[in-house]
Amino acid sequence: MARKQFLRPSQMGTGRADDDTSAVLQLTSTTSGFLPPRMTSTQRDAISSPATGLTIYNTTTNTLQIYNGSAWGDSGDVDAGGNGLVVQTGTGTYTARTLTGPAAGITVSNGSGVSGNPTLALANDLAALEAMAGTGIVARTASETYAQRTLTAPAAGFTITDGNGVSGNPTFVLANDLAALEGLSTNGLVVRTGDGTATTRAITGTANEITVGNGDGVSGAPTLSLPAALTFTGKTITGGTYTGAALNGSLGATTPSTVAATTISASGQVTSTLAGGTMPLAVTSTTMCTNLNSELHDGYTAEEMLAFNYS
Secondary structure (H helix, E strand, O other), rough: OOOOOEEOEEEEEEOOOOOOOOOOOOOOOOOOOOOOOEEHHHHOOOOOOOOOOEEEEEOOEEEEEEEEEOOEEOOOOOOOOOOOOOEEEOEEEEEEEEEOOOOOOOOOOOOOOOOOOOOEEEHHHHHHHOOOOOOOOEEEEEEOOEEEOOOOOOOOEEEEOOOOOOOOOOEEEEHHHHHHHHOOOOEEEEEEEEEOOEEOOOOOOEEEOOOEEEOOOOOOOOOOOOOOOOOOOOOOOOOOOOOOOEEEEOOOOOOOEOOOOOEOOOOOOEEOOOOOOOOOOOOOOOOHHOOOOOOOOOOOOOHHOOOOOOO
C-alpha cells in the first residue's frame, strides 16, 4: 500500500493527485480492499454507546453492519420506518406493510412477516366450500354450510340429463304431453287426443243454421250466432214457438202438407188458420182439435173431420 500522508488537518489520503478533497479519508488501490473491524455479535453488542454510522463486519452473521442510532443493521438494509414487509414507494423511499385479510373468507397470520412467514388460510364460506367432498351443483344451506344437489325431473313432462352438472351442463328435454304441445305446427283449439298426443281443432257451423266466428280461437274467442233466416232441411221439430214463415213437412201426417201457421206450441198444437193445400191435413189428436177453425173445410166441420182420416 502506498504511504499515507496528511494533506491538511481534516483530510488523509494516499497522496495521489486525484484524491478527493471532500473526503476525510480516501484509500485508493486496485489490489487490496478496506477491512473494517471484525467481531462477533456478542463483541459488537459490548461496544459502549456506539455512534450512529459505526461500521463493523459481523463474523457471526457474515454481514457488514452499520449502527443506525438505535440498532445494528446489515449494510444495504432499507429504513422502512418500522417492522414489516418492505415496499418501495418511490425513488429512495420505502415503507413497511402488513398483509391484511378481508372481513371474512381468508385469515392472515404473521401478516408483517416479523414473527414468521405470512400465512393465509381459508375461513367461513370459503372454508366450507373447500371442505366439500362430493360432486354436484353446490347449494348454500346455511351460513358457512354447503351441500351438493342434483336437478331431478318430474314423473312426466320433461327429462333432465346431467342433473348434477358433473359430466356436462344440465339439459332439459320436453316429453309426454308437453312434447306433444311443443310439436304442434298448426293454430287452433288444442285437443288432447291420447297419451302424449295432441292436435288442433276449430268449431264449425252449419250453413243457414248456425254461424261460427273465430272457430279456431286464433283471432279471438269463438262466437256462435243464428242467421236472420233459418232453414231446416231434413230436421224434425219437436217443440218451441215459431212465427212467420210457412212450415213444410210432417205435422203428424203420413203425407207432407203445407201449413201457414202463426204458432206451434211446445206440444205441437197448431193455433193458426190452415192454408189451402193440395192435400188435406190428417188429424189424429183428440185433445187439440178444439182450436181448429170452426168453419167448414172441404165441406166438413171440425167435429165432422174428427171422424175421418184422409190419406
